[in-house]
Amino acid sequence: QSVLTQPPSVSAAPGQKVIISCSGSTSNIGRGFISWYQQLPGAAPKFLIYDNNKRPSGIPDRFSASKSGTSATLGITGLQTGDEAEYYCGTWDNSLSAWVFGGGTKVTVL
Amino acid sequence: QVQLQESGPGLVKPSETLSLTCSVSGGSMTISTYFWGWIRQPPAMGLEWIGSVSHSGHTYYNPSLRSRLTTSVDTSKSQFSLTLSSVTAADTAVYYCVRQSYDILTDYYVFDYWSQGSLVTVSS
Numbered sequence: 001q002s003v004l005t006q007p008p009s010v011s012a013a014p015g016q017k018v019i020i021s022c023s024g025s026t027s028n029i030g031r032g033f034i035s036w037y038q039q040l041p042g043a044a045p046k047f048l049i050y051d052n053n054k055r056p057s058g059i060p061d062r063f064s065a066s067k068s069g070t071s072a073t074l075g076i077t078g079l080q081t082g083d084e085a086e087y088y089c090g091t092w093d094n095s096l097s098a099w100v101f102g103g104g105t106k107v108t109v110l
Numbered sequence: 111q112v113q114l115q116e117s118g119p120g121l122v123k124p125s126e127t128l129s130l131t132c133s134v135s136g137g138s139m140t141i142s143t144y145f146w147g148w149i150r151q152p153p154a155m156g157l158e159w160i161g162s163v164s165h166s167g168h169t170y171y172n173p174s175l176r177s178r179l180t181t182s183v184d185t186s187k188s189q190f191s192l193t194l195s196s197v198t199a200a201d202t203a204v205y206y207c208v209r210q211s212y213d214i215l216t217d218y219y220v221f222d223y224w225s226q227g228s229l230v231t232v233s234s
Contacts, residue, residue, distance in 0.1 A: 002156055032218060033213075033216050035220045035221070043226075044206055044226050044227050045157065045206070045221075046224070047220060047222045047224075050213065050218075050220045051213060051215070051216050051218070056222065088156065088157055090157070096173065097173055098159055098172045098173060099159035099219075099221075100159070101156055101157040101159070103155075104157075
């Protein structure tokens with residue numbers, strides 16, 4: 001069971017928007033910064049978002065994120081078939097003294 | 111472009127020691143704002159951080175694995191390594207080596223470069 005809670009799956013039609021939630025506590029999301037990772041089928045995770053809402057170079061602005069209190073969200077607009085992947089949130093947990101991740105959310109483009 | 115490539119046995123017997131090495135290319139290992147880490151992913155499951163090491167050998171580990179874990183770095187070879195002792199079937203996973211980059215503005219790290227991953231199966 002993961003420390004950060006994500007929905008197992010979300011789906012939407014091409015061109016639409018999906019939002020993925022990530023819920024934690026005051027010892028992790030509530031006290032620090034969250035990052036997001038995209039794992040395409042059969043591939044390694046890829047760095048997607050850092051510092052709650054910043055995109056590394058090369059990540060399209062269709063991907064956005066935010067944090068409020070002990071929860072965070074990742075949004076994908078203009079959904080494309082190439083966005084079908086597993087998405088993970090991650091941050092430091094001060095109580096566990098460990099980097100922790102959510103269980104992952106599978107995005108399906110209908 | 112930084113690239114990481116792990117190497118090591120794909121099959122380890124129960125109770126034995128798992129050893130992996132990660133080779134780094136395309137960038138320096140000795141920059142102080144980097145840590146070099148390991149993350150694993152059991153089949154059809156999520157991500158678990160294992161531990162990290164700096165270029166100077168400072169380590170920090172997942173408390174759940176600390177008693178069985180050792181990481182080291184050899185900057186002269188641009189490599190860092192992982193050993194996990196007394197393995198069981200629960201240690202079967204894809205193992206990724208990663209670069210952790212420090213953000214001076216937030217005092218936080220992110221996992222910005224990942225290897226392709228190596229499946230290690232624990233079985234007799």
